[in-house]
Amino acid sequence: MHELTITENILEIALRNATKSNATQITDIHLVIGQLSAVIGDSVQFYWDYISKDTIAEGAVLHFRRIVAKFQCMECHFEFPLRPDTLTCPSCQGFRIITIAGDEFFLESIQIENLR
């Protein structure tokens, strides 16, 4: 359900930047979503179609670039993806793990049309 709030934020950022560039239409929106960011693309799309109506972003195509989560063990420096059931290092069973990718959630760019 928090995708509604998120989608409103996406629309606000897109419209603000498009207006600055005198856009008449936003055709594409490029989003980056990390695996750990708990955002469902289909759900964003669902709300998008509804809330972008009657704005210059209506009909814009949403593109999702997904980033796979990656962790690193601070003991042995081994890098590994998200695995079910366990959070320790698969190489040395170490506990001290940092996230190096997967938290991202930002609007990367938009494609616009303008008269100039």
Next chain:
Amino acid sequence: MTNRMIRIKENIFKSNDGYAAEIRQQLDENHVFSINIMASPGAGKTSLIEHTITNLSKQHSIAVIDGDIATSIDADRASAAGAKAFQINTDGACHLDAKMISDKLVELDLKSVDFLIIENVGNLVCPASFKLGTHKNILIASIPEGDDKPYKYPGIYRGVDILIINKIDLLPYVPFNMDYFLTGIQALNPGVIIFKISCQTGDGLLNWFDWVDNQFSKNFVL
């Protein structure tokens, strides 16, 4: 007509984070210590808040903001325990965001309060993404939820300062492997402060009250 790309690279949560920063500034200016309590439904958020109010309302002036999809049951309980209570009904939304808190703070006289407790909507996913500007983020995990929750909801377990394990009186009756649970915590959030409590029997609550009380002497000399 031209067609071009504009690079933006803006965090989707930027506007929420902006409100959160303003809230923190307001709280600091008024010397209010604040916590955001998150948990799944039924973990014991309201029970812990009731105990906390009952125990600390002599020393501190406490306000509670309760987030719920509907009803004012939780705010009524906090009010009955002796706090100034404010309800936010999110009308279906699964979390509180900083804008909702910011709007509510207008009703609240921060000068007459020194401890603000925010009770978030019962949910282990969405509240983790929305900072509220509080000094500490707290998660309550309860024994009957199961020992696999850190593994299934890593986002919320990673982002908190305090973990409260509630309903420890049920350990003899439900399958819960504390070592497995704590191994997950260790990997996700190695520095987190942990309290093991039971709101039912009162076990461990004194440690929690002491910790809360200590935050005032540390940061908020009035």
